[in-house]
Amino acid sequence: xxxxxxxxxxxxxxxxxxxxxxxxxxxxxxxxxxxxxxxxxxxxxxxxxxxxxxxxxxxxxxxxxxxxxxxxxxxxxxxxxxxxxxxxxxxxxxxxxxxxxxxxxxxxxxxxxxxxxxxxxxxxxxxxxxxxxxxxxxxxxxxxxxxxxxxxxxxxxxxxxxxxxxxxxxxxxxxxxxxxxxxxxxxxxxxxxxxxxxxxxxxxxxxxxxxxxxxxxxxxxxxxxxxxxxxxxxxxxxxxxxxxxxxxxxxxxxxxxxxxxxxxxxxxxxxxxxxxxxxxxxxxxxxxxxxxxxxxxxxxxxxxxxxxxxxxxxxxxxxxxxxxxxxxxxxxxxxxxxxxxxxxxxxxxxxxxxxxxxxxxxxxxxxxxxxxxxxxxxxxxxxxxxxxxxxx
Numbered sequence: 442x443x444x445x446x447x448x449x450x451x452x453x454x455x456x457x458x459x460x461x462x463x464x465x466x467x468x469x470x471x472x473x474x475x476x477x478x479x480x481x482x483x484x485x486x487x488x489x490x491x492x493x494x495x496x497x498x499x500x501x502x503x504x505x506x507x508x509x510x511x512x513x514x515x516x517x518x519x520x521x522x523x524x525x526x527x528x529x530x531x532x533x534x535x536x537x538x539x540x541x542x543x544x545x546x547x548x549x550x551x552x553x554x555x556x557x558x559x560x561x562x563x564x565x566x567x568x569x570x571x572x573x574x575x576x577x578x579x580x581x582x583x584x585x586x587x588x589x590x591x592x593x594x595x596x597x598x599x600x601x602x603x604x605x606x607x608x609x610x611x612x613x614x615x616x617x618x619x620x621x622x623x624x625x626x627x628x629x630x631x632x633x634x635x636x637x638x639x640x641x642x643x644x645x646x647x648x649x650x651x652x653x654x655x656x657x658x659x660x661x662x663x664x665x666x667x668x669x670x671x672x673x674x675x676x677x678x679x680x681x682x683x684x685x686x687x688x689x690x691x692x693x694x695x696x697x698x699x700x701x702x703x704x705x706x707x708x709x710x711x712x713x714x715x716x717x718x719x720x721x722x723x724x725x726x727x728x729x730x731x732x733x734x735x736x737x738x739x740x741x742x743x744x745x746x747x748x749x750x751x752x753x754x755x756x757x758x759x760x761x762x763x764x765x766x767x768x769x770x771x772x773x774x775x776x777x778x779x780x781x782x783x784x785x786x787x788x789x790x791x792x793x794x795x796x797x798x799x800x801x802x803x804x805x806x807x808x809x810x811x812x813x814x815x816x817x818x819x820x821x822x823x824x825x826x827x828x829x830x831x832x833x
Contacts, residue, residue, distance in 0.1 A: 445477045445816060446527060450544035451535035454483035457510065460735040461560050464621045465535055471809035480527060482520065482540060484513040497523060506569055513539050521547065529553055531816045535560060537589035545592055554823040556815055557593040559603055565656050565730040587611055594819040600754035603732040617815050622808040623739045629719035640720055645675045645783050648721035650714060650736045653684035658750065660693060662727040665775035667697045672780055681717050683708040718743035723779055729770060734758045741800035746792035748778045764796035
């Protein structure tokens with residue numbers, strides 16, 4: 442097959458650590474492994490030096506209501522000059538916002554096919570925009586998202602749940618459901634890493650990995666942990682990640698009187714995240730704003746059963762009763778399901794094996810192969826339209 446030259450645009454890229462940046466990094470690496478030339482366009486991150494010469498950074502600012510997430514700012518013409526020299530075959534955007542709009546504008550001006558990935562239920566993040574009513578902002582974000590994905594040549598989205606959102610909001614562009622795959626984790630020795638992380642051998646660790654943010658429904662998670670702690674004195678809850686909701690969550694932990702058994706680990710490196718997965722006993726998740734729930738998949742790659750609140754794309758990551766449990770958004774149900782798994786060794790072992798097996802059934806090579814097919818369909822569709830126009 443002909444080698445492709447691909448321009449990837451994303452508002453989130455390493456060293457930012459979230460589902461989008463992990464997905465972008467995995468895809469870029471695997472597409473290069475397949476022989477394609479891939480260039481990443483992303484905002485400059487303060488103090489970060491890229492080791493990849495094919496990463497282009499835009500000037501950026503960090504706003505007080507969105508700390509840790511620099512936003513690209515104009516002028517963009519210097520990067521446009523570099524962009525034009527590359528003569529790309531296809532553009533792939535991972536955001537409908539600032540750099541997604543830049544990618545769309547350049548695709549239109551340079552007549553390059555464009556694919557857009559719909560990663561996130563963006564309207565669920567309207568509370569970060571403080572100067573406007575939340576309901577109005579949810580409406581405006583949904584309208585913009587619909588506008589954007591109706592302008593690209595083809596759409597990728599990770600789950601049937603996110604596809605339903607697009608169709609419900611009148612996105613008519615041809616769409617491919619391609620789940621995001623996670624990198625295979627290193628093999629880590631549990632006892633050794635537990636000792637290094639100061640986790641007692643007898644402790645049972647409930648693990649959450651992700652942003653500490655309002656949309657993650659972490660109050661329900663903490664309330665469930667408090668109920669489970671009353672039943673099992675060996676239980677601990679570790680929250681790996683950071684975010685704007687941390688202070689409110691710390692206050693809630695204090696009010697619940699569970700501070701001795703909850704650890705706010707904070708933001709850690711990718712390697713450290715794997716160590717926390719390797720030392721936990723159960724993945725504990727309450728977010729209902731996920732299009733897929735990549736952290737659930739990562740946990741399962743480490744053999745962790747998951748207990749999660751049902752909703753959105755998480756439903757497609759967990760096979761209820763096989764590799765975990767899906768429950769209603771109720772702390773009592775969440776706590777009961779966690780205790781059910783942890784207090785039955787045979788059930789825990791069976792679910793652990795199923796989690797690892799199911800998560801490994803679909804990997805990054807399979808994901809990249811399907812994305813490449815989407816690129817080629819977008820290119821062929823654009824060529825077909827151009828030929829029809831020329832024949833008129």
